[in-house]
Amino acid sequence: MDTIRPEDYRVSQPITLSQKSTLPHFTADEDAIEQELTELSEKIAKIQEKMYAYNKYSVLICLQGMDTSGKDSLIREVFKEFNVRGVVVHSFKTPNSTELEHDYLWRHYLALPEKGKFAIFNRTHYENVLVTRVHPEYILGENLPGIDSVQDIKPSFWENRFEQIRNFEKHIVQNGTIVLKFFLHLSKEEQRQRLLRRLEEEKHNWKFSPGDLKEREHWNTYQKYYEEAINKSSVENAPWFVIPADDKSASRYLFAKILHQELKKYTEIDEPELDDKVKANIASYKEQLEKE
Template identity: 50%
Template sequence: MDLDFSDNFIAKGKISIKELATKYKGDLDKEAGKKMLLDEKIKLRELQERLYADSGKSLLVVLQAMDAAGKDSLIEHVFGGVNPQGCEVHSFKTPSSKEYSHDFLWRHYLALPEKGKIGIFNRSHYESVLVCKVHPDYNLNEKVWNSVSDFDDKFWQERYESIRNFEKHLSENGTTVIKIFLHISKEAQKKRFLDRIDEQDKNWKFSMGDLPERALWDEYMKAYERAINETSKDHAPWFVIPGDDKWFARVAAIQIIIDALEGMDLKFPKLSEADQKELEGARKQLESE
C-alpha cells in the first residue's frame, strides 16, 4: 500500500486547525499499520546508521501536542529500534532561573543534535509562542519587559521571526528540521485523562494542572494555528498528523522521518586509495597470525 504521509499532512499555505482531521479515515487498518511500523523501524535504523557514518548532517524532529496526545509513546514506538548512541531526546519543561537569564532560544541551541545524529525535541522552542501566548505573564520571568501589555502583536511577530531565523540557520548548516503536531480532539484527550484516573498504573501520568489547561483548549488551538502558519517553511515544514488513533500517528510519523532522511542523500564514506591499501595490509597481517 503506497501511502504518502509526508505530502498528505504537510502544512501548506494557511491552515485552519478546526478543518483538519484528528482521526484517520483512510484504508489502512490497525493490524496492517502495526506491521508497517515494524518494517519501517528496520528501515529507520538503517538510515540512522548511514546518517551516523556520513557524519556531515543531522536531523532535528520537533514534537508538539496538547497533553495526553501521545508524544512520549510515539518516541518510544518510533525510535525504540535505533542505536541510542546516534539519537538523543530532550524534553523541555518550565525554564529554570538560569535558562530565564538567557534569551528564549538559548537552551534549545544547547540541545541541538551533533552532526551524524538524530535529535528529538519533546516540546521545544515553540512553547514560547504556545504556552507563553496563552499565559503571556510567563514572559515576565525573562525580566526584560515590565507588564503583560508589552506583549502586543509586534512582540509575537518578532518571536515568530526569531524562530524562523533559528530554523533557517540550522537548515543552512547541515541540520534538517521537521516539525510534527499530533492533532487530537478534545474528546480523545478527555478519554485519555479518564484512563489515567481509572487505571492505577497510569495514575502517575495525571496532574491536576492538566484540567485548567484543558479549559483553555480554544486558546491553545488558536496559538497552534498561528504558530504553524507563521513558521511552516520548505526548509522546516510542519506536519499535522491526526492523533486520535495512536497506532496511526506512529506510522505516519515514522514515514515522515524516513522521507526526511532519504532526502538527505546520505552516503557511507568512501576510503581513499591509500586507505584501501592500508586495509589490505591489515587483512594480510591478521590472516598471517
C-alpha cells in the same frame, strides 16, 4: 497505506485546524501497522548510521501537541530500533533559574544534535509562542527590557518572536541540520477519554495532574495559537506536518512514514568511500590480523 504522501500532511499554505481531521484517512489491521512501523524504524535507523559516517547532516525533530496527544509513546515506538547513541530526546519543561538568565532560545541551541545524530524536542522552542501566549504572565519571568507588566506585551512582541524562531531554524538548516516539525492533532473528546483512562487505570494514575484539567479549559485558545504558530513558521526547509492523533498506532505509522520519505530526499548521504590506498591493501591488513 502505500499511497501515503508527505505532501498531504505538510503545511504549505495556511490551514484551519478545526477543518483538519484528527482521524487517519486509512484503515489497517493493527498488527500490520505494527509490523510496518518496525520495518520503517529499522530503515530510519540505517539512514542515521549512514548520516553518522557521512558527518555533514544532523536531524532535529520537533514534536508538539496537546497533553495526551501521544508524543512520548510515539518516540518510544518509532525510535526503538535506533542505536541509543544516535538519538537524544529533550523534554523542555518550565525554564529553570539558570535558563531564565539567558534568552529563551539559549537552552534550545545547547540541545541541538551533533553531526550524524538525531535530536527530538518533545515540546520545543514553540512553547515560547504557545504556552506564553495563553499565559502571558510567564514572560515576566524572562526579565526583558521594557516588559514590566502583561500590558507591555504588544502584538509586535509576538511577531518579533516568530521572526526570531524562523531565523533560528534558518540558521541551523543552513549549517546542516534537517528540521522537521510535527503537530499531533488530537480532538478534545479523545483527550477527555485519555485523561479518564489515566484516572481509571491505577498503573497510569501517576501520569495525571490536576493542571491537565486547568489547561484543558484553554483548549480553544491553544488551538488558535497552534494554528497561528504553524501557519507563521511552516517553510520549505523547516516544514510542519499535521498528523491526526486520535488513533495512536496510525499516528506513529504516519509519522514514521513521512520521516522516512523526507529523509530519503537526501540522496547524497552515504558512507564515505575508503581511500584508494587503504582499499588496495585490505587483503594485507586482513592477513596481518589473521597471523596475530
